Amino acid sequence: xxxxxxxxxxxxxGSHVVAALLDNGATxxxxxxxxxxxxxxxxxxxxxxxxxxxxxxxxxxxxTGQEAVVHLAAKKAVGESMQYPDKxxxxxISGTLNVLNAMAENKVKAFVFSSSAAVYGIPQxxxxxxxxxxxxxxxxGFTKLEIERFLTWYDRLKDIRFVSxxxxxxxxxxAAGRVxxxxxxxxxxxxxxxxxxxxxxxxMAVFGNDYDTPDGxxxxxxxxxxxxxxxHVRALHYLKTGGKSQILNxxxxxxxxxxxxxxKTQELIHRPISFDIAPRRPGDPAKLTAKADAAHTILGxxxxxxxxxxxxxxxxxxxxx
Ligand code: WQD
Numbered sequence: 320x321x322x323x324x325x326x327x328x329x330x331x332x333g334s335h336v337v338a339a340l341l342d343n344g345a346t347x348x349x350x351x352x353x354x355x356x357x358x359x360x361x362x363x364x365x366x367x368x369x370x371x372x373x374x375x376x377x378x379x380x381x382x383t384g385q386e387a388v389v390h391l392a393a394k395k396a397v398g399e400s401m402q403y404p405d406k407x408x409x410x411x412i413s414g415t416l417n418v419l420n421a422m423a424e425n426k427v428k429a430f431v432f433s434s435s436a437a438v439y440g441i442p443q444x445x446x447x448x449x450x451x452x453x454x455x456x457x458x459x460g461f462t463k464l465e466i467e468r469f470l471t472w473y474d475r476l477k478d479i480r481f482v483s484x485x486x487x488x489x490x491x492x493x494a495a496g497r498v499x500x501x502x503x504x505x506x507x508x509x510x511x512x513x514x515x516x517x518x519x520x521x522x523m524a525v526f527g528n529d530y531d532t533p534d535g536x537x538x539x540x541x542x543x544x545x546x547x548x549x550x551h552v553r554a555l556h557y558l559k560t561g562g563k564s565q566i567l568n569x570x571x572x573x574x575x576x577x578x579x580x581x582x583k584t585q586e587l588i589h590r591p592i593s594f595d596i597a598p599r600r601p602g603d604p605a606k607l608t609a610k611a612d613a614a615h616t617i618l619g620x621x622x623x624x625x626x627x628x629x630x631x632x633x634x635x636x637x638x639x640x
Contacts (some may be wrong), residue, residue: 322346323555324385326372327392328365329356332433332544334498336389337365339548340555345460346404347633348380351392354441370416375421382425387548389556391433392417393462396506397602399474400459401561406458411462416469423477429558430470430481431551436540436568440603445538445574448610449566456602467566474564482554482562482618484547487570487609488525491543491630492637501637509541509630513638515559516590525598528607538574538606543624543633546571553618561575565617571625588635597635 327333328349347365370377502551528535
């Protein structure tokens with residue numbers, strides 16, 4: 320793909336996608352309202368439009384000359400989505416429909432969507448492939464699933480082919496240090512471990528140690544954002560070469576427990592991480608890992624940066640500062 324519009328390109332995952340696209344010679348335009356993304360994450364070689372996906376005119380103008388859209392602009396805090404579903408409906412659903420309508424209007428036909436393992440809800444299996452039933456248990460996951468359903472209709476009716484990428488637990492930072500913005504008020508495990516290690520928090524909570532797992536803490540599939548970014552580049556290439564619409568899991572297939580993550584961080588950065596065992600967090604399944612064979616077969620994608628060492632050290636490099 321030559322001309323790519325990256326909506327949400329100043330965010331955590333979006334900025335890594337921009338880096339990967341630039342590395343692959345694409346001409347990139349970032350469209351972002353900077354609500355959670357930051358200017359620090361912008362690349363001087365990508366054009367930047369500060370705009371909101373609720374602004375149809377701005378979106379339509381941004382589509383001029385584009386061949387493809389990667390859409391990552393979304394609200395993503397699970398807890399908040401249950402408290403303020405209106406905001407999530409407006410931003411994640413209405414906003415994405417605006418994007419798709421602007422694409423249709425401007426004849427942009429290739430779409431890569433940032434979806435989530437949250438669409439599966441409480442899994443019936445601990446290893447999930449794309450054929451597993453979808454039944455989100457939070458409103459955030461519901462918004463992602465709704466968009467996937469709209470996508471199949473926009474493919475049929477508007478000829479927009481898509482790849483929807485269901486990320487498992489996104490972690491890590493660009494090895495070259497090009498992405499500099501830390502997430503504001505992070506809710507996920509690894510940034511919380513890092514904030515504790517860096518002294519931003521005095522202590523962290525481990526939500527439950529009585530799960531049916533070897534050490535009693537929950538197991539997740541942590542995937543490096545650089546690997547996620549690579550899948551976006553491959554998805555765009557796949558669509559450009561005529562590939563049909565797909566929904567694909569992105570994970571490593573390997574799980575790590577909460578205690579694995581804490582212990583490995585202590586070991587690698589030589590700092591103590593103080594924690595308390597707290598009650599279980601509602602809605603947390605004991606074990607969740609991806610079967611990502613389809614992404615491998617269809618996109619030729621294999622995670623290459625998702626060892627715990629690389630994940631933890633690339634993240635610590637930023638938090639250390
Ligand atoms: C991981 C593990 C926690 C914080 C979420 C979303 C999912 C997707 C990825 C976007 C769990 C435990 C966490 C803490 C802890 N998001 N934990 N103490 O819940 O697997 O997935 O992010 O698409 O939709 O639900 O990730 O990082 O919040 O938690 O013990 O302070 O760490 O209980 O077992 P999760 P997470």
